[in-house]
Amino acid sequence: MHTSLAAAHRRSNTGLACLVTSGVLWGTGGLFGSLLTTIVGLSPLAVAAYRLLLGGVIIAVFLILARRPLPRGRAAWTRLVLIAGLSALFQGCYFGAVRLTSVSLATLITIAAGPVLMLAIERITGRCKVNRWMIATIVLSLAGLALLVGLPSGGFAVTALFGSAGLSLLAAAGFVAVTLLGARPVHALDDLTTIGISFTIGGLFLAPVVEMTTGLAFHPSLAALGLLLGLATAPTAVAYTLYFRGLRSVSATVATIVTLLEPLTAAVLGAFLLGDQLGITGMTGALMLAAAVVVAPKAHPSMAN
Numbered sequence: 001m002h003t004s005l006a007a008a009h010r011r012s013n014t015g016l017a018c019l020v021t022s023g024v025l026w027g028t029g030g031l032f033g034s035l036l037t038t039i040v041g042l043s044p045l046a047v048a049a050y051r052l053l054l055g056g057v058i059i060a061v062f063l064i065l066a067r068r069p070l071p072r073g074r075a076a077w078t079r080l081v082l083i084a085g086l087s088a089l090f091q092g093c094y095f096g097a098v099r100l101t102s103v104s105l106a107t108l109i110t111i112a113a114g115p116v117l118m119l120a121i122e123r124i125t126g127r128c129k130v131n132r133w134m135i136a137t138i139v140l141s142l143a144g145l146a147l148l149v150g151l152p153s154g155g156f157a158v159t160a161l162f163g164s165a166g167l168s169l170l171a172a173a174g175f176v177a178v179t180l181l182g183a184r185p186v187h188a189l190d191d192l193t194t195i196g197i198s199f200t201i202g203g204l205f206l207a208p209v210v211e212m213t214t215g216l217a218f219h220p221s222l223a224a225l226g227l228l229l230g231l232a233t234a235p236t237a238v239a240y241t242l243y244f245r246g247l248r249s250v251s252a253t254v255a256t257i258v259t260l261l262e263p264l265t266a267a268v269l270g271a272f273l274l275g276d277q278l279g280i281t282g283m284t285g286a287l288m289l290a291a292a293v294v295v296a297p298k299a300h301p302s303m304a305n
Helices: 002-040 044-065 074-100 103-124 132-149 158-182 191-213 222-246 252-258 261-273 279-299
Strands: none
Touching: 002 044, 002 222, 002 252, 002 261, 002 279, 044 074, 044 191, 044 222, 074 103, 074 158, 074 191, 103 132, 103 158, 103 252, 103 261, 132 252, 132 261, 132 279, 158 252, 191 222, 252 279, 261 279
């Protein structure tokens, strides 16, 4: 009994480490995306399409070189197509929300809605019992996110605000759905294969939409190709594979709270590399987010799915 509990504890710690690493790596995606927009001239939506497609292709090439067999069975391919469609949905909706209003508003709604939606789903389905510590963790994380990202101000039409909010909520719902699917692995379908094939298909889903709206063309300079490769590897191929691996031993609600490391990492990188000013408010929000991530696993007693 003691041995099995110790093994479960080790699995939870390993899963949490995977989730924390994925959250930090996702934070570098904002830096890559910003540089691709300002230096290369790609639209945010085009960055999302290239991110999915290239991230998936990198893993797919590795799977081919490693002579990994293709998944078999209806259950495996249904899962792959579902994750592909949901990935294209949340990436496309998020960046569509950015175009309508601002990065701060889209980020605030999308990332803040994730833990709330997940906790509500787990409560309704009976997967976990909500306690005061869970609620306190969610409130702490949302308050920290608002202080870090900043509440957007003025200048947006009412239709743009409602449209952006709606797309942000759809993006959050898409990510939550991907998380719930990832927490229920299919037999003989590993994390690397899931991300490689799903993201390749998702990128192919999203590419025609981008081409008809903002366009995919860019000047293929060495800097542009390097930035695309960087975006496709660490914050995409590696980060999402680790995220799916972490979901095997950590509750989905905790996983969505740990994703708050993404804006936290992005803010820190922006301050050190781009000269962004956090200020006292931003620094307070960063500390609150960090505290929420640390407390989350202890506040949610059901660590295993």
